[in-house]
Amino acid sequence: xxxxxxxxxxxxxxxxxxxxxxxxxxxxxxxxxxxxxxxxxxxxxxxxxxxxxxxxxxxxxxxxxxxxxxxxxxxxxxxxxxxxxxxxxxxxxxxxxxxxxxxxxxxxxxxxxxxxxxxxxxxxxxxxxxxxxxxxxxxxxxxxxxxxxxxxxxxxxxxxxxxxxxxxxxxxxxxxxxxxxxxxxxxxxxxxxxxxxxxxxxxxxxxxxxxxxxxxxxxxxxxxxxxxxxxxxxxxxxxxxxxxxxxxxxxxxxxxxxxxxxxxxxxxxxxxxxxxxxxxxxxxxxxxxxxxxxxxxxxxxxxxxxxxxxxxxxxxxxxxxxxxx
Amino acid sequence: xxxxxxxxxxxxxxxxxxxxxxxxxxxxxxxxxxxxxxxxxxxxxxxxxxxxxxxxxxxxxxxxxxxxxxxxxxxxxxxxxxxxxxxxxxxxxxxxxxxxxxxxxxxxxxxxxxxxxxxxxxxxxxxxxxxxxxxxxxxxxxxxxxxxxxxxxxxxxxxxxxxxxxxxxxxxxxxxxxxxxxxxxxxxxxxxxxxxxxxxxxxxxxxxxxxxxxxxxxxxxxxxxxxxxxxxxxxxxxxxxxxxxxxxxxxxxxxxxxxxxxxxxxxxxxxxxxxxxxxxxxxxxxxxxxxxxxxxxxxxxxxxxxxxxx
Numbered sequence: 001x002x003x004x005x006x007x008x009x010x011x012x013x014x015x016x017x018x019x020x021x022x023x024x025x026x027x028x029x030x031x032x033x034x035x036x037x038x039x040x041x042x043x044x045x046x047x048x049x050x051x052x053x054x055x056x057x058x059x060x061x062x063x064x065x066x067x068x069x070x071x072x073x074x075x076x077x078x079x080x081x082x083x084x085x086x087x088x089x090x091x092x093x094x095x096x097x098x099x100x101x102x103x104x105x106x107x108x109x110x111x112x113x114x115x116x117x118x119x120x121x122x123x124x125x126x127x128x129x130x131x132x133x134x135x136x137x138x139x140x141x142x143x144x145x146x147x148x149x150x151x152x153x154x155x156x157x158x159x160x161x162x163x164x165x166x167x168x169x170x171x172x173x174x175x176x177x178x179x180x181x182x183x184x185x186x187x188x189x190x191x192x193x194x195x196x197x198x199x200x201x202x203x204x205x206x207x208x209x210x211x212x213x214x215x216x217x218x219x220x221x222x223x224x225x226x227x228x229x230x231x232x233x234x235x236x237x238x239x240x241x242x243x244x245x246x247x248x249x250x251x252x253x254x255x256x257x258x259x260x261x262x263x264x265x266x267x268x269x270x271x272x273x274x275x276x277x278x279x280x281x282x283x284x285x286x287x288x289x290x291x292x293x294x295x296x297x298x299x300x301x302x303x304x305x306x307x308x309x310x311x312x313x314x315x316x317x318x319x320x321x322x323x324x325x
Numbered sequence: 326x327x328x329x330x331x332x333x334x335x336x337x338x339x340x341x342x343x344x345x346x347x348x349x350x351x352x353x354x355x356x357x358x359x360x361x362x363x364x365x366x367x368x369x370x371x372x373x374x375x376x377x378x379x380x381x382x383x384x385x386x387x388x389x390x391x392x393x394x395x396x397x398x399x400x401x402x403x404x405x406x407x408x409x410x411x412x413x414x415x416x417x418x419x420x421x422x423x424x425x426x427x428x429x430x431x432x433x434x435x436x437x438x439x440x441x442x443x444x445x446x447x448x449x450x451x452x453x454x455x456x457x458x459x460x461x462x463x464x465x466x467x468x469x470x471x472x473x474x475x476x477x478x479x480x481x482x483x484x485x486x487x488x489x490x491x492x493x494x495x496x497x498x499x500x501x502x503x504x505x506x507x508x509x510x511x512x513x514x515x516x517x518x519x520x521x522x523x524x525x526x527x528x529x530x531x532x533x534x535x536x537x538x539x540x541x542x543x544x545x546x547x548x549x550x551x552x553x554x555x556x557x558x559x560x561x562x563x564x565x566x567x568x569x570x571x572x573x574x575x576x577x578x579x580x581x582x583x584x585x586x587x588x589x590x591x592x593x594x595x596x597x598x599x600x601x602x603x604x605x606x607x608x609x610x611x612x613x614x615x616x617x618x619x620x621x622x623x624x625x626x627x628x629x630x631x632x633x634x635x
Binding site: 018021022025026029150151154155156157158159162163165166169174175258261262265266269270280281283284285287289292293295296299300303304307 | 463464467468469470471472473475476477478479480482552556559560563564565566576579583586587588601604605608609611612615616619
């Protein structure tokens with residue numbers, strides 16, 4: 001038991017170190033920029049006084065280490081700085097820039113809603129299809145499912161999204177313009193097509209991995225033994241293979257959830273869904289670095305913790321990993 | 326007693342049986358075994374290669390030539406119509422093959438070059454250098470690729486050069502891991518030791534002793550990664566952060582013409598249908614190539630690994 005806690009603790013520590021280095025990389029995106037950052041943002045027409053004010057407002061005149069720790073301290077307290085857009089550039093103009101967190105939070109909620117709905121649909125669906133394809137291996141059903149999933153994985157997400165719009169756009173809303181006051185059912189209706197797109201991609205990947213995890217086990221001697229003693233195919237899969245397959249399957253689920261967090265970006269843009277992915281793409285377009293940094297940090301942190309979760313689930317469910325040779 | 330065989334030396338028997346097949350014969354046998362899907366992939370790739378090489382000859386107009394009529398329907402002058410600002414869609418589709426596929430290919434090669442050589446060096450060296458590179462790669466891989474690329478593009482601005490460099494470095498991590506892990510098994514072989522004792526330098530050992538032995542998995546990985554890089558760049562272009570206009574490219578073509586799908590209800594074989602094809606055709610071109618390459622890689626892995634379907 002102590003061994004288990006020790007291994008998990010080590011893994012979490014490693015995750016924290018990774019997160020620390022990633023935050024360093026994200027932060028240094030401003031500091032290590034070639035040339036004068038203030039000039040790049042404010043343009044060639046900016047006066048020397050404006051540039052100086054801008055540098056001071058961003059602490060660009062302080063040493064890098066001071067700035068990094070200020071930034072991290074700010075992030076810990078939920079303060080990620082103000083946006084660049086709307087910042088006064090003329091010296092006497094009014095500063096209408098807003099705190100990044102204020103902009104980000106409602107969008108983050110929207111994204112989590114989309115990802116949550118997708119996960120709630122795709123996980124059971126993928127597991128069911130995975131079991132069935134493993135059960136009826138090499139049947140026509142299995143082959144068709146394989147061919148379809150292989151092609152959905154190979155297609156760009158926006159292609160799938162537009163195909164769905166063409167097929168179902170007459171019946172379902174093609175623009176997911178949710179607002180804060182949109183009711184739950186209305187929200188569900190609006191995200192139907194984005195959810196379907198994400199589900200198609202993610203179910204394909206998850207189903208193939210689930211199937212592979214089960215089939216991998218079917219080669220073990222104890223399955224051979226069960227088969228020789230007369231167990232049916234369904235019995236073998238559900239009674240003998242599945243208990244041992246849960247570990248890889250749980251890892252697969254967590255891994256795909258990590259992918260989902262990033263996969264929303266393109267889908268949000270296609271359906272103009274007001275989420276954090278679209279926010280990031282928009283801010284990259286306008287080079288609003290504080291927003292880009294904040295979004296990148298949120299995405300990276302979610303991604304890292306999801307992968308961490310996948311690892312921990314793998315360790316807990318597979319005792320063999322506790323005793324490395 | 327016949328006099329056909331008077332000697333019974335082993336060399337005489339084996340030499341008559343084991344006539345080495347020429348390269349050409351081996352290729353023919355290989356191709357005759359190729360499944361239908363692999364043939365499909367090869368035909369697709371061949372067509373794309375021709376279009377990529379001869380785009381200026383095939384295209385009816387210039388790459389960024391603007392005509393007076395924007396959003397024109399299909400006609401004799403503009404076989405697939407024009408886009409919003411009046412550029413011929415067919416022309417841009419053909420040039421798009423050159424730019425999109427060419428840049429993806431170049432990026433994948435760059436990634437292979439960086440990742441492959443670093444992987445080889447790490448495998449041979451196995452000291453602090455290996456540790457440093459490996460940890461750096463772990464960190465880059467912990468950041469989701471799309472987010473990493475978007476962030477860097479926000480800083481350096483979207484140009485073709487920065488796109489190739491950023492995506493190349495992102496994907497070099499995959500090549501590094503594969504090369505390192507495969508070469509680790511080769512580095513310990515006796516013939517590498519012999520070469521080292523012979524006094525060959527590092528470059529020789531890398532290129533002449535190790536590389537030939539790790540080539541098949543590297544080639545398969547190259548094909549597979551090419552698909553990912555291709556899709557990745559197409560997605561970035563679709564998001565407006567990849568290849569910039571006026572350079573024709575499939576991802577941005579989808580983006581520029583997407584309003585025909587999003588805002589116009591789809592009715593088969595009416596005007597709106599043909600407008601809807603404007604964004605759908607480049608998207609379809611992307612999907613077709615990825616599926617084609619996928620099939621070829623599948624077949625290649627199957628042939629070189631000697632794995633049979635269980």
